[in-house]
Amino acid sequence: VVDWTPDGRGVRVLDQRQLPGTVAWLDLYTLDDAVFAIRTLAVRGAPAIGVVAAMALAMCAEQAAAATPSRDAFNEELARAAAALRASRPTAVNLPWALDRLLAAAHRMAGAPADVARGLSAEANAVRHEDVAMCDAIGAHGLAFVRDGTRVLTHCNAGALATAGIGTALAPVYAAVAAGHAVSVLAAETRPVWQGARLTAWELSQAGIPVTVCTDSMVATLMRQRRVDLVLVGADRICANGDVVNKIGTYAVALAAHAHDVPFVVCAPWSTVDAATRHGDAVIIESRPRDEVAVPCGTPVVPHGVPVENPAFDVTPAALVHAIITDRGVHRPPFHFS
């Protein structure tokens, strides 16, 4: 879902705001284009945001090098572009990481702006290819959990749309299908923003993988009916003790899985592991706007003046986590990340 434009001068991304109704690609040719795409969630998913930011910064470097032969003026322009990209989505962790990586690379490079710009394009490609490889590694490790006929339940979207590769939570599904297994997926719709219905269902159906959507409120009952063999979810942060911070609703899925002996498996890049945070309750959870809950799809369903709760994430205690799959391998409880 992230690539260079065919002329190699811009960044092409799938506009996720318009899914599933419209499949539209956005070609980002300026800094403003890139900032706008990230800010408005045309690009989402922490890994994908990091990749797009790196590629956009490399693009800006090429433009600056074409505009000036002065290394000082070039450096100034690069810093300005990085600052604008950094501010586009303050909470995503991969975004500053990718930008700092490219700025450090530029700092190390001697030579004229044009040489540095070429080096940054190579570095951005490395960021992108490492993301693809990270997804592939999660998929390979995840094969141990997915058999022919496995019925997977997932929440939110931690798929190809959230990365430059085959996703994180969905990587084992794609890997198993590639290995010739028949795998089906139940996608919980993921209120309030519908990432499961809109994005997970879309990308799996595009890939020809059988997918069915249910409301979040149906997950427990479908497990009670023995309709789910395995839960695969992503993570926004994994604490030292194995507590998992992920999209709101994940904890309810974990409780239901625990009650029905369904393995609850978390898939995430190793970079998601935050060993400095001891446990999940130390994480401050973002509270998002009322209208996401109160005015779904533009129609008010909550009476005027009635307040809502809207935490963006929840904490699933490590005790409910069967395994954590990262690009480094399969981690089993008890978890002690350092």
Add this chain to the structure above:
Amino acid sequence: VVDWTPDGRGVRVLDQRQLPGTVAWLDLYTLDDAVFAIRTLAVRGAPAIGVVAAMALAMCAEQAAAATPSRDAFNEELARAAAALRASRPTAVNLPWALDRLLAAAHRMAGAPADVARGLSAEANAVRHEDVAMCDAIGAHGLAFVRDGTRVLTHCNAGALATAGIGTALAPVYAAVAAGHAVSVLAAETRPVWQGARLTAWELSQAGIPVTVCTDSMVATLMRQRRVDLVLVGADRICANGDVVNKIGTYAVALAAHAHDVPFVVCAPWSTVDAATRHGDAVIIESRPRDEVAVPCGTPVVPHGVPVENPAFDVTPAALVHAIITDRGVHRPPFHFS
């Protein structure tokens, strides 16, 4: 939410389809009006449907008595009206019960059509007043569970809007507030039809009772944060062993309550107890249309061609039920209804 029109010649109901945006009353003056109101869910909630059907049949009896002095012609017209009302919502259990009660009363009455019609109006009033009394009794028994400061979570709408009185699940809340207690309510939005957001939040805010809406996916996390003291839900059917059939999503709430030692209490009329059904898994669960899940508020969120699950109800095993409150009192486990 159900009364005679001021002139006494029709039935007045609150049009629940338009909540919470518009508060509109429907005056039902003909058999067709009443059938339409029930079929299109302007009136919903099994107890409320039963009351409206009884009142509408009494109204039809008055009209038939005015049109003919012949008892045979009157009886024929009464049977025709009852059949039309009975077919308006085939699955609601209180609907045939209320109609059969009025037909049996008519059968017992001697005299001219005008006398029978008067008797049926009295019988319909009895149905209505018994429903109000049933709600009051549940509220009184439920007071044992609600203290000053209790934070209640409820799912779906089993409130005043679903009955002729103060509701079933919400009756203890109204009773506690009337007794001077400060009670607040978290209403789970109740996908796919939003009864929690649209109806429960509306009726509680109208009553001046603090209510906050959350998505169904947030309930478990709010319990983990110790934000819920008590769960009160209604029931569509209670089996002999105490298994509870209720709106989809109830089981997930029960699992979360169990995990966090929050009492899960079911409130329903005694008529909901179905001693002939041994356990919940013997109940056939209605599957409802795709668009309720796939096209919320008129906007497609599920990709074209992707199937959905849409069971209308789920089964909460008796082992998760802390108590069942009916108009007959508080029932504690182990449950053996007969």
